[in-house]
Amino acid sequence: MRVKQTMTSLCRLSNISPSETALMERMAQLSCKSRQKTTTPTSTPPPESSDESTDLIEEETESFYRRALPEDLVSFTSPEGRKLFKESLNEGFAEGYFNLAGNFTVQSEPAYCGPSSLAMVLNALEVDPGRTWKGVWRWYSDELLESCRTESDLKANGITFDQFLCLASSHAQVIAKRGKTASREEFLRDLKYVTQRDDIFMVLSFSRPALGQTGDGHFSPIGAYHPETNQALVLDSARYKYPSWFCDVDKLYDSLQPVDSETDLPRGYFLICRRDAHMDSSLLPLVKSPVLHHHHIDSGVQSTVEADSDSEAAIVDLPERPAGVFPTKISCSK
Numbered sequence: 156m157r158v159k160q161t162m163t164s165l166c167r168l169s170n171i172s173p174s175e176t177a178l179m180e181r182m183a184q185l186s187c188k189s190r191q192k193t194t195t196p197t198s199t200p201p202p203e204s205s206d207e208s209t210d211l212i213e214e215e216t217e218s219f220y221r222r223a224l225p226e227d228l229v230s231f232t233s234p235e236g237r238k239l240f241k242e243s244l245n246e247g248f249a250e251g252y253f254n255l256a257g258n259f260t261v262q263s264e265p266a267y268c269g270p271s272s273l274a275m276v277l278n279a280l281e282v283d284p285g286r287t288w289k290g291v292w293r294w295y296s297d298e299l300l301e302s303c304r305t306e307s308d309l310k311a312n313g314i315t316f317d318q319f320l321c322l323a324s325s326h327a328q329v330i331a332k333r334g335k336t337a338s339r340e341e342f343l344r345d346l347k348y349v350t351q352r353d354d355i356f357m358v359l360s361f362s363r364p365a366l367g368q369t370g371d372g373h374f375s376p377i378g379a380y381h382p383e384t385n386q387a388l389v390l391d392s393a394r395y396k397y398p399s400w401f402c403d404v405d406k407l408y409d410s411l412q413p414v415d416s417e418t419d420l421p422r423g424y425f426l427i428c429r430r431d432a433h434m435d436s437s438l439l440p441l442v443k444s445p446v447l448h449h450h451h452i453d454s455g456v457q458s459t460v461e462a463d464s465d466s467e468a469a470i471v472d473l474p475e476r477p478a479g480v481f482p483t484k485i486s487c488s489k
Contacts (some may be wrong), residue, residue: 223409239381239401248483249379251353254279266313268374270297271392276356280429293462306321315418327427328434333422334412342408350380355428365410
C-alpha cells in the first residue's frame, strides 16, 4: 500500500498519465516481492559437515595399495632386479620375456590370476582366439576365457590346477606337471628350456604363503632365469598387489608342493605352446603320474595322454570343433 501511494504522488508531480502510473506501481510491487524472496531464510538447517564426513570415512571398507615383497624376493624394478634381468638377457635366458611383456595383462578381478596368465601366454604365442574381443578385433582377455565354473564362482574362488589345464588345452598344447611328481631337477631343466625360447612358456600354480606372501594359491608366468644365482623371474599377474619378482628356484619349487584345500592335491606348473608347434619330447614327464597330462595335436586330431593310477585326476573331455575355431568355454569332468 505504501508503495502504491508513493508512486501515485511521484507520478502527479511528474505529470505522468494514469496508465503509466499503474504500470510503474506494478513493477515496483514485483521488485519488492523479489527482494523479500531473496532475503527470506530457508527452513532447512545447514548440514553438520564435519560429523557426517567423519561417519562416512569410518564406514568405508579398508583398502590397500600394494604389499611389500618379502625380503628374500627381489623386485624386478629394483637396481638388483634390473641387474639380474640384464644378465639373464645377456646369457640367453630371457628369450620369451619381450613377448610376454608386450602382452602383459593385469588380472581384471582379484581371483582371475589363472585366466589372466593364460590370456597373456596365448597372446604372446600369437594364437588367434577365433572370436571377437571388442569391435572387429580378435584378442584374448581374461574375462573372455570362461572356465567350467560359473562367473560368480570364478570371481569368488578362481580356478584350480585341473580347471586351468582344462581351459588351456582348448587353445594350445599343454604339458602339466604337479608337485613332487616332477623332480626338482626336472623343474629346473624345464625352466631353463622355456626361458631360452620364445615359442613356449611356463605358467606356475604356486602357494603364496610358501614364499612369505599374503593370499593363497596363485598363477603367474615365468619371464626369465638367472643361472649364476639360480633365480627365476615371476611376472606376477596381480600387479596391483606385488611387482614382478626374482625368486630362488629351490624356493619356487617348494611353493608348488602345498596342497590345494579345494582339490586335496599339490600345485604345479604348465608348459604351453601353439597347437601347430612341435612339442619337444624331452619335456614329457619323467615319472608316470595321474596328474601329469600332455595334450597335443597329431595330424589335426587332439588326444590326451594320462598315466594309470587309482588316484582321482581330472579327465579333460575336449569337444569336436571345426579346424581353426578355438572355443573359450569347454566342459571339465571335475
